[in-house]
Amino acid sequence: MICYQCGMDAGKEEFCPGCHADLRIFRKIEHISNAYYNDGLQKANVRNLSGAVISLKQSLKFNKYNTDARNLLGLIYYEMGEVVEALSEWVISKNYQQQDNRASGYLDAIQKNRSTLENINQTIKKYNQALAYCHNGSRDLAVIQLRKVLNMNPNMLRAQQLLALLYMEDEKYDQAKKTLRAAGKIDTDNTTTLRYLKEVNARLKEKNTGKKKKDDDLISYQSGNETIIMPKRFKESSIGSTLIYILIGLVVGVAVTAFLIVPGVKAGFQAESKKQQLEATDTINTNNQTIESLNKQISDMQAQLDSAQSNQDEVQTQINSYEGLLNAYVTFTGGDVLAAGDALAAVDSSKLSESAQGVYNTIKDQVDQKYKETLYNTGYSAYSKGDYETAINDLKKITDMDEAYSDGSAAYYLAQSYRKSGDTESAKPYYQYIIDNYPDTERASTARSYVDAQQ
Structure with missing residues (x-):
């Protein structure tokens, strides 16, 4: 088991051997997360996708690093037609686990197929356009858009439910029921689908009851192999009345044709023309919305990547600090003061636990003075030679820690070393430090002459 605090492999220990963190509660949390993952997996196997989503979200709530649960959640979102949510989960999973992660294969399969990406973008755009038509009261255009969406992605559950709702508004209950049954095959226990289906069945039952009442006004009898259906009250007409009815029917037919059918045909042509114009406008809007949607998705995914990378960098810094502290302790106990000092310089004490900071301070107090003394001796010896x-290299380490070490001797000989190696620009700040802080010394006079010569 990896320690949540220092990143060390703790095996089956109850306390981390590195930072002594208590791992018992963390193990319980991990077991709870795995239990919710197993529950979500069982629900997904019987296509209870809504229940599986709830269980997997609970699993990630207890352990956000459970990549198996996150990958399965992405697959369920993808199966339900929620491709953007699926991609988001896989991107986060890949950043938490760089190696041996199935999410990498899922993302590569989608990103390398340009037609799939284009199909996803068009589906999202058309669904959003359908929502806009619904808000504007254009239900017929919304139905057209949703049919296009389902042709491109039959598993988009939200589109199935919205289309069924529009059919219910138009009292097309048979079509609504067919659509809801298709949605039920995607997610068997979706609450919204079941609620709509219950409403449709109730409406169909009322409609069938009304038909039966009308059928009570008819009678039927058998004539040979044929069944004759006729009204209960039937009065046989004479030839004269029959001719009159025929003439009245012709007159009414001509009138209906002149005043109803012809204007209706004209209105139909006009409506068709308007619909084609709207579809052309929709195509233009589609391209603009596609670009905008892609830019937003890129921004969201980049933000998630940055957040995950920041967390990973924080953990890596903490691990490096503990490694540096361990190296400093080992080299210090072995008597190598220089190596211990270099190791301590690489440690960020703010990333250590309270007990580790105590070890750090103890080693630092004992190492610093010997470290600077040893560096000064080796640095001065090298300068003399x-x-x-x-x-x-040696004197710069001292001045970075204590510029006033040995009454400025380290800074003075560092300036001399820079000047004699030909780097007068780097020497100048240290000469100026001697002039400012030790003005009445011989070294200050020497330093002033070199600074004046440079100017």
Whole structure:
């Protein structure tokens, strides 16, 4: 088991051998997360996708690093037609686990297929356009858009439910029921689908009851192999009345044709023309919305990537600090003061636990003075021998820690080493430090002459 605090492999220990963190509660949390994951997996196997989503979200609530649960949640979103949510879960999963992660394969399969990406973008755009038509009261255009969406992505559950709702508004209950049954095959226990289906069945029952009442006014009898259906009250007409009825029917037919059918045909042509114009406008809007949607998705995914990378960098910094502290302790106990000092310089004490900071402070108090003394001796010796590169390396470490060390001697010989190695620009700040802080010394006079010469 990996320690949540320092990142060390703790095995089956109850306390981390590195930072002594209590891992018992963390193990319980991990077991709860796995239990919710198993529950979600069982529900997904019987296509209870809504229930599986709830269980997997609970699993991630207890352990956000459970990549198996996150990958399965992405697959369920993808199966329900929620592609953007699926991609988001896989991107987060990939950032939490870089190696041996199935999410990498899922993302590559989608990103390498340009037609799939384009199909996803068009589906989202058309669904949003259908919502806009619904808000504007254009239900017929919304139905057209949703049919296009389902042709492109038959598993988009939200589109199935919205289309069924529009059919119910138009009292097309048979079509609504067919659509809801298709939605039920995607997610068997979706609450919204079941609620709509219950309402449709109730409406169909009322409609069938009304038909039966009308059928009570008819009678039927058998004539040979044929069944004759006729009204209960039937009066046989004479030839004269029959002719009159025929003439009245012709007159009414001509009138209906002149005043109803012809204007209706004209209105139909006009409506069709308007619909084609709206579809052309919709195509233009589609391209603009596609670009906008893609830009937003890129921004959201980049923000998620940055957040995940920041968390990963924070953990890595903490691990490096503990490694540096361990190296400092080992080298210090072995008597290598220089190596211990270099290791301590790489430790960020703010990332350590309280007990680890105590170890850090103890080692630092004992190492610092010997470290600076050893560096000064090796640096001055190298300067005396003309090895200015080594002198600069050792003396620079001292001045970074304590510029006033040995009454400014380290800063003075560092400036001399820079000057004699030909780097007068780097020497100047240290000469100026000697002039400002030790003005009445011989070194200050020497430093002033070199600064004046440079100017």
